[in-house]
Amino acid sequence: MSDVMDILANASFWVAVLRTATPLLLGTLGVLLCERAGVLNLGIEGIMVAGAFTGWLTVYAGHGLWTGVLVAALTGAVLGSLHAWLTVGLALSQHVSGLGITMLATALSYYGYRVSFPKVNTPPTITPFEAMDWLPIPILGDQTALTLLALLLVPLLAWVLFRTPLGLAVRMVGENPQAAEGQGVAVMAVRSGAIIAGSALMGVAGAFLTLSAFNAFFFNMVNGRGWICVALVVFASWRPGKALLGALLFAFFDALQLRLQQSGDGLVPYQFYLMLPYLLSILALVLVARKAAYPQALMKPYRKGER
Numbered sequence: 001m002s003d004v005m006d007i008l009a010n011a012s013f014w015v016a017v018l019r020t021a022t023p024l025l026l027g028t029l030g031v032l033l034c035e036r037a038g039v040l041n042l043g044i045e046g047i048m049v050a051g052a053f054t055g056w057l058t059v060y061a062g063h064g065l066w067t068g069v070l071v072a073a074l075t076g077a078v079l080g081s082l083h084a085w086l087t088v089g090l091a092l093s094q095h096v097s098g099l100g101i102t103m104l105a106t107a108l109s110y111y112g113y114r115v116s117f118p119k120v121n122t123p124p125t126i127t128p129f130e131a132m133d134w135l136p137i138p139i140l141g142d143q144t145a146l147t148l149l150a151l152l153l154v155p156l157l158a159w160v161l162f163r164t165p166l167g168l169a170v171r172m173v174g175e176n177p178q179a180a181e182g183q184g185v186a187v188m189a190v191r192s193g194a195i196i197a198g199s200a201l202m203g204v205a206g207a208f209l210t211l212s213a214f215n216a217f218f219f220n221m222v223n224g225r226g227w228i229c230v231a232l233v234v235f236a237s238w239r240p241g242k243a244l245l246g247a248l249l250f251a252f253f254d255a256l257q258l259r260l261q262q263s264g265d266g267l268v269p270y271q272f273y274l275m276l277p278y279l280l281s282i283l284a285l286v287l288v289a290r291k292a293a294y295p296q297a298l299m300k301p302y303r304k305g306e307r
Helices: 002-008 009-038 045-059 063-090 092-115 145-163 165-175 177-182 187-213 225-235 240-263 270-289
Strands: none
Touching: 002 145, 002 240, 009 045, 009 145, 009 165, 009 187, 009 240, 045 063, 045 092, 045 187, 045 225, 045 240, 092 177, 092 270, 145 165, 145 187, 145 240, 145 270, 177 187, 177 225, 187 225, 225 240, 225 270
């Protein structure tokens, strides 16, 4: 218990929590936007990998960091367009399409890396985003601009979804697309736009890993974060504010287990610490998900004119 209290009293621990939560928050907001429009996007894992690679490669080629972020977002948007075409335009299975995009995007990213650096054993590095030490706010001043962007997107997305006509249209097509069509809403266009925008956020989530958290691209760096984001959306009850809470909660457990491993006495196997954040997150998910009100048209194909 004393070890835990010492860890919690250290400011560097909370800096690590917020840093770890950033890609989860960006990815969760992306999934949330897609699912609010009624479409499950299991392509997030591959989209994050592709965003991480293209954003890093852009900066490595000599362009600016924000250009790399933009390229990562565009990469996510392109893959989101493919998912939208398959699931909205052709009304195919959202599960199959999403998993296919994950495999396609991951394979293309790894292939692109091997082609770009055929004789390199150690990943080349770039100069990543620097900490915002000019910001006189504890913990946040030790983060990069992408973390600040992720935090600002939470109230922005909440305002768009619950305070604007566009957000109302997104929620309508996710709840009852037939009724939305009757009110003159272009269901297929709104759904496609939400998927593309959400996938762009997923691409930025991947770019955070290579342009902020690390300074290089390497295989398996996303490491299941995309699947965690899908679960966090359920924990968040499809609300941006709760998505921030869920991302911070998982990041807290993850950062805690790393420090417990470092301060452990060897009596507890390290595998226990590795599974600790997942066990606690699953417990929290089970407790919250039982009362979650999911979008009623989620994963249901929509065909114009059908009743």
